[in-house]
Amino acid sequence: MTEDMPHILVVDDDTRLRELLRKYLAGNGFLVATAQDAADARAKLGGLAFDLIVLDIMMPGESGLELTESLRRDDDNIPILLLTARGEPDDRIAGLEAGADDYLAKPFQPRELLLRINSILRRQAAKPPDPVPAQPVRLGPLLYLPDRDELRNGEEVIRLTTAEASLLRVLAGQPGVTFTREELTERSKVAGNARTIDVQVTRLRRKIEPDPREPRYLHTVRGEGYVLRPDG
Known part of the structure; x- marks a missing residue:
């Protein structure tokens, strides 16, 4: 052995x-x-x-x-x-x-x-290391700080699971770019497959969206995958 x-x-x-x-x-x-x-x-x-x-x-x-x-x-x-x-x-x-x-x-x-x-x-x-966004990402009242791997609402730190943080890091690394579910599975630390990505996106939306049923930032691109469109 x-x-x-x-x-x-x-x-x-x-x-x-x-x-x-x-x-x-x-x-x-x-x-x-x-x-x-x-x-x-x-x-x-x-x-x-x-x-x-x-x-x-x-x-x-x-x-x-x-x-x-x-x-x-x-x-x-x-x-x-x-x-x-x-x-x-x-x-x-x-x-x-x-x-x-x-x-x-x-x-x-x-x-x-x-x-x-x-x-x-x-x-x-x-799986390669998670890409790290170069700049903080603004999502309405929320601010994602990639150097600290933190999502903040003012002074409050919003807790992210390892899978949620990894998924946000990949999406925020290339805002405006649509990732397929397979790409997100390969690039993130989300354990599972395409269906698991859907579940983690739903959970992440609950933390970053004013109304998760009507996403403002984390969009579904029908037939393709997901894209993050932050403010600014």
Whole structure:
């Protein structure tokens, strides 16, 4: 084992599947730890650093979906691959909206799981540093200070999650430029995919827009993506 081997946390209440995944991933170049439920996973996450979580949704107690939402609220952007026996589109959307990076329905081939894990890790490694806007950006009464990574309303600092701050930094770095969802996923620290970008845009609008339902600054360009048009 070497220190640069990716560290995976497998969380599933099915003992047999959990052990099978541990052995399979360990045999394919990963350091693997396991957890039997969300509480066990939290204990592991509190003491060790992981590169990715393979997380079952349907668990007793706190579900995998609830754990995902909680981690994202806490600004934890560790990549998450959800596993579930439910593969309906609405279930997949719910997982992505919660902040998951990918979603794999049971039953699945171990090889497919391996391919998806490697794909997520490659995307994370390829993300460039966030661009930093050269000048403060005015959004009505709000001022975004890129050198401090702060959004202020007078003396009040408006708290941004890591994902919201990263998204604003990318958009404010090139005001007036339309970014596709894929570009925002690649350039920001938003964990997930195009659907996750939509969710983070909605959350960011709640903090920068006078009326999030009628955006003044962060606009949707139909069929293309999003653009920030600040004052001035």
